[in-house]
Amino acid sequence: MNKTLLIIKREYVSRVLKKSFLLVTLLTPLGIGLVIFLAGLFAAKGSQSTKRIVVKDESAMLSPKALEGKEITYELSNELLDSLKKNYVDKGYDILVHVPPYVDDTVATHQISYFSKEKLSLLQIEKIEEKMENVFRDYKLEHSTLDKVALKKLDVNVKLENAMLSENNKDAVGDKSSKFSSAIASGLSYGMGFLMYIVIFVFGSMVMRSVMEEKINRIVEVMISSVKPFQLMLGKIIGVGLVGLTQLAIWMIIIPIIVTVASVAMGGPTTSPEMAQTTEAIQKIQQENPEVMQVFLKELSSINWALILPVFVIFFLGGYFIYSSLFAAVGSAVGDDLGDSQQLMMPLTIPVILAMVMIPAVFTNPNGPLAVFGSMFPLFSPIIMPARLPFEPPIWQIALSIFFLVAGVIFFTWVAARIYRVGILMYGKKVTFKELGKWMFYKD
């Protein structure tokens, strides 16, 4: 059997059969399920304890009808403020809102105040403000000479739709995606970028730790008297990479199942107010635009998966190879001092984080100079190019980017292998970047 294959097999099997691998692989989805379940549980609890608000209206301008609301109940009180502010809690209210005497219509800003049993969140304050604004506006409107119907006519709502979506414009030229597709594309591109980020750090550092372990164990000298250092490094990178792919594959099957089970266990999706809101929002959109769900599904299927998936896989593998071989080089240089590894890892973490920071800029301008540069430079492209893919970059850029990626894989693996072969046999030396540079040019 080929020696590299033997190494791959050992690296893979020894990791996959470890208890910790089983635990992480099974517990992570369970953890996600638990978080969803608990979030739903707390949210449901939170919605049960809706705040009761009592309003003291000094000028008796507000009617109980105006104060009706869906989520929060407002009640009017005739008691004096002085006694009310002492006993509103005893009466079972959470918040007391005091509306001072109404001056006249010319005043735009109304100062009102509140007393609350508990500290109010910014969101709660804004909600009350919004409610009071509506109430005041309605009051003013009722007492003004303006014609309500005429006023209603002034309401404006503009919807910009892509004309290419209409059957009538079959002969026109241009992009055919709806505004939904931009949102879907953004979500997709961030998702892919984030996945790369996780893969690089989790599995890159797994490779690094494994190299350090062999060096500290001193097994490495026995190993490289049987195989070439490059074979050992390559076998390790591929073996750990396969472990990563196995884990991702298992998660892709388990996570959807657990998420479904968790949402069902919560007692149906409607108990959570957030979810209720979402459903409400979707229903609202559907009412306004009955085809929206169809459009959404259509958009999802109109994404060029045949291009995105294979290209993503290429960048996934390329990015993993570049970074994990560099992590292997760092691991070989470090030896047993973890403090040193932090310092040597810096040049690897910086480009990854920079690329993550660049993603929002890629959204706003998917074909801008930053996006194009990011998708050409091999240390950024594994994150940036997948992020650009849903925005359909020109094919020649994808091709060029893959070319640079392959060149990058060859170059960085070569650099890493040069450092690695020297590093694994070097003990008791504090390694600097200058030193690493020298190692690259050592003879065999």
Place this chain on the structure above:
Amino acid sequence: MNILSIENVRKVFHNYVALDQASFDVRKGSIFGLLGPNGAGKTTLIRIITGITRADEGQILLDGVPLNTHHPNEIGYMPEERGLYKKMKVAEQLMYLAQLKGMSHDDAKQSIRRWFERLGMQDWWNKKIEELSKGMQQKVQFVATVAHNPKLLILDEPFTGLDPLNADLLKDEIYQLNQQGVSIIFSTHRMEQVEEICNDIVLINKGKILINDSVAAVRNQFKEHKFIISTDRPASEWSLPSGFSADGSLGNVTTFKVEAGSHSNELLSYLINQGISIQSFQEVLPGLNEIFIKLVTEASHSQTNAQP
């Protein structure tokens, strides 16, 4: 016939010459001692032989063939710093290492089984390395070195960390392997072991070869014409004739040196004429330890003198 020929091997790390025109041969079937102080270039030389690094100049022949990529499979190497995968099971580990040396799965299994029986390790098959004692780990390490039936065995300080019992066991195994035709290179600075075990030695210092010969020849070459004699009378009652100088005496035993132009037999006949009867008479050959220290200090002296 030589199992290994080192020919004018030179290796430079930056400005530091680790090996300088080193040449020597290792006879097939011999036990060969590779000696030298720390930093002499022993490990560098071993790493070149095992294919871990390459020589800048010169060439190395294994069994008459210049080193190639298949040769690591024919060499068993036990580094001074031992190492195994701690979390792996003994058998898995040995199977892995033997297969990396090019053995098939079945051959590896068979060979490891045989070694386990030979060393009484059958119960360890499924134990993890970290569960074994240090001495047991050393045994596993030894099996890892020999399981693939190497032609040439390179052992770097093999006895360090072994208790006397295990050291003896290892020595026996080494002799047995040697009898089966395996050539063995020992790298060590423990001279008493070299004197006991090795046929030939090479002494390296600062990348240069100081001496290369059989153990007996080396000791003979460095003899100081010292003899030890014991007589029926205390040494204080008689004195050495001219041509001989005393080198200490204790009771009836005298150590002396034969000066140039004299012969040890002259002393014998002198004593016989004096009526002193001789109980024993023996030449004192220097130990490798002394030779080692002498050569290395001389070499470093000459080097410091050479540098103004």
